[in-house]
Amino acid sequence: MKFRTQFAVPTFNVLVSSNSGLGVFLPNRAWPDINSIDPTWKKLQDPLLRVLCSTPVIFTEAGGGKWLPIKDAIFDRLQENEARELLLQVLLEAHQNVATLPDHVIQCITSHTHAISEVTPSFVRVVFKNTPSCYRPLGRTEKLCLLKFVLKDDLFSELQGLELLPLSDGTFATFKSSDVFAVYMPSPEHPAKLLPGLRHRILAQDIGVEILAKLKEVAEEGNNLM
Numbered sequence: 001m002k003f004r005t006q007f008a009v010p011t012f013n014v015l016v017s018s019n020s021g022l023g024v025f026l027p028n029r030a031w032p033d034i035n036s037i038d039p040t041w042k043k044l045q046d047p048l049l050r051v052l053c054s055t056p057v058i059f060t061e062a063g064g065g066k067w068l069p070i071k072d073a074i075f076d077r078l079q080e081n082e083a084r085e086l087l088l089q090v091l092l093e094a095h096q097n098v099a100t101l102p103d104h105v106i107q108c109i110t111s112h113t114h115a116i117s118e119v120t121p122s123f124v125r126v127v128f129k130n131t132p133s134c135y136r137p138l139g140r141t142e143k144l145c146l147l148k149f150v151l152k153d154d155l156f157s158e159l160q161g162l163e164l165l166p167l168s169d170g171t172f173a174t175f176k177s178s179d180v181f182a183v184y185m186p187s188p189e190h191p192a193k194l195l196p197g198l199r200h201r202i203l204a205q206d207i208g209v210e211i212l213a214k215l216k217e218v219a220e221e222g223n224n225l226m
Contacts, residue, residue: 031105049112060097068097070109074117076100082152083145087119090146094127094134121153129161136163143172144207151214156221165215166207169199185219 031052037045056067060074074097078084091098098119101109109116117123128135128150135146147164159175165183167173173183185203203215 028102028105031108033104034108034111053112058099060099062092062095062097070116073097073099074119077118082149086142086145090134091127094131096127121150122155125150125158148211156218166204167200168202168204
């Protein structure tokens with residue numbers, strides 16, 4: 001049994017070092033599906049996963065492409081309705097070690113360790129603050145998609161410093177203290193027309209019902225960010 005477990009690592013290393021395009025995908029196919037392991041081989045599951053979880057077998061496109069151990073990878077577990085492709089593009093632009101894996105590989109890894117890093121709204125906010133150049137040049141539609149994602153977990157105080165607050169003049173302001181730069185949210189009682197010439201200080205209204213509702217929560221929660 002010891003021989004077979006040790007044999008798995010050289011096998012993966014051969015797959016990883018392949019110079020062909022298949023080199024990226026073959027290791028993913030080699031991970032076992034823990035739901036369909038033959039009982040005869042079940043006793044090898046934990047030793048094999050223990051070895052694999054400390055070996056560079058996770059591929060990321062960051063930095064031109066490289067192989068990482070699990071502890072250094074940021075796992076993409078995003079849904080398609082979360083602007084997944086855009087988020088991955090922006091995170092790779094910020095040189096983050098994002099890795100996309102098949103479900104059976106993720107399940108295999110999390111069955112052995114829950115200490116993995118994932119793409120979350122909180123993680124994205126930190127990246128945006130540290131590397132603002134990865135998202136600031138984007139167009140309005142893309143920025144609104146990113147705003148929707150970073151609002152998702154309702155941790156509104158972490159928005160400070162992000163240039164994702166949409167204004168009526170088509171630009172984006174930075175979330176910061178309203179004592180420094182106040183942004184006004186129109187209402188039926190106080191429509192935007194009461195503030196002529198201040199489109200650069202009025203929250204855009206054509207940003208989708210969900211985003212508008214979230215930003216209303218930001219204003220009502222007293223974070224002093226609008």
